Amino acid sequence: MSPPPELPRDDRVALDFHRSVFGGRITVATDDDAHNVTDPAESDQMMYGEILSDNGFRVMVYDVPSHTAWDPGAIPVFVSARGVDAEEIAGYWGELAAGATILMPLAPAQWTPLYGMLRDRFGVTGVLDVEIAWEG
Template identity: 45%
Template sequence: MTHTSLAPHLNFRGQAREVLSFYRSVLGGDLALVTYGDAQAAQDPAQTDEILFGQLTSPGGLVVMAYDVQRGLAYDQGVNSLYLSLRCATAEEVQTFWAGLREGAEIEQDLGPSGWSPLYGKLRDRFGVVWVIDLIVP
């Protein structure tokens, strides 16, 4: 049997490097970035330094991918089309990630108890991505 994984892949218009760098500052980990120029795939010279492939892998195995949509393709970030659910094993992890992600964010549900978790919060980060963060109840 092979190992299969699923990772959120976020699409932006010129912000992928900034987004993944910010998430790395909050979540830690290794960042892999390939620009359109690196891959000789820029159809528009203005996109040469934008991200064709970006991936953050945290020490705990969390993977977030992002790229900058090609200039010739339509782009609409949408509303409520995707949430990133960050499920944590400790309250300390929840509070640490919440503190980092809330910088410049719009808080949709402040951190506190919910019907399924003693610690839950929801925010739209400064890049428009919605994160739901909670403490896993065993």
């Protein structure tokens, strides 16, 4: 398995892509907006970015400043999208899978009617599944 591609310094393209999949609205605050500029070349980086979908799904992101160590292999990040409707999850999967590396195809699993894992074209690993009631 090859390492994931580096995320672009400006994650706004990835943020907009995920908004197109999950819907909702984007909120962004740059380092300049927050009066937190440590390097003038990075003043337009996202200090805070968020997608809030109409159904409550939330993704939060930020640009890693150059003075901060970042190794995506050492601290992996997963986005988990869980829903109660298989059709909804399959729809998200179809959009996220375009240009993605499929790590585990979306299919029935022992614990759920649908489960899949992929690394999207921005290097974000996504886990999608259908929620079921746990009996315990």
